[in-house]
Amino acid sequence: MQSKKKDYIWNSLGSLLQSAISPVLLIVITRLNGIDDSGLFSFAISLSVVFWAVSLWGGRTYQASDVKREFCSGGYVAVRFAASLIVAVSAVVFCVLNGYNATKTGLIMILVAFKILESIADSLYGVLQIHRKLYIAGISLTMKAILGFGVF
Numbered sequence: 001m002q003s004k005k006k007d008y009i010w011n012s013l014g015s016l017l018q019s020a021i022s023p024v025l026l027i028v029i030t031r032l033n034g035i036d037d038s039g040l041f042s043f044a045i046s047l048s049v050v051f052w053a054v055s056l057w058g059g060r061t062y063q064a065s066d067v068k069r070e071f072c073s074g075g076y077v078a079v080r081f082a083a084s085l086i087v088a089v090s091a092v093v094f095c096v097l098n099g100y101n102a103t104k105t106g107l108i109m110i111l112v113a114f115k116i117l118e119s120i121a122d123s124l125y126g127v128l129q130i131h132r133k134l135y136i137a138g139i140s141l142t143m144k145a146i147l148g149f150g151v152f
Helices: 003-033 035-056 059-065 073-097 102-130 134-151
Strands: none
Touching: 003 035, 003 134, 035 073, 035 102, 059 073, 059 102, 073 102, 102 134
């Protein structure tokens, strides 16, 4: 398969599955556990997405557009790790300041941890993109969605 076509197909599939996983999980939670648990999950996933957006900080855009390679790939990944650490600490502080109970805090922190992993993976996908192996990122997104749903 041609490289661009393979990149396109795998990234489309991976992105579609990644986008679909949250609503599908919400439907499953609502059906199995009821409206109260689905409300808690909705709040926790929404909050984790806000923290995820902070951990991304637009880094992939800079990384992919650094055509002169002014910065090494490791630098972008290191900054993503630092941003993720700040996000993890901020999420804990947020939960403590709001007085959330252990269940709510635990759920938020689990989802924030998953989003942090996604953020770090996104930086690694940028490395793959630079080396014209973006289809590997698409395969990873696909596998992450399937395994994530299976583990859930």
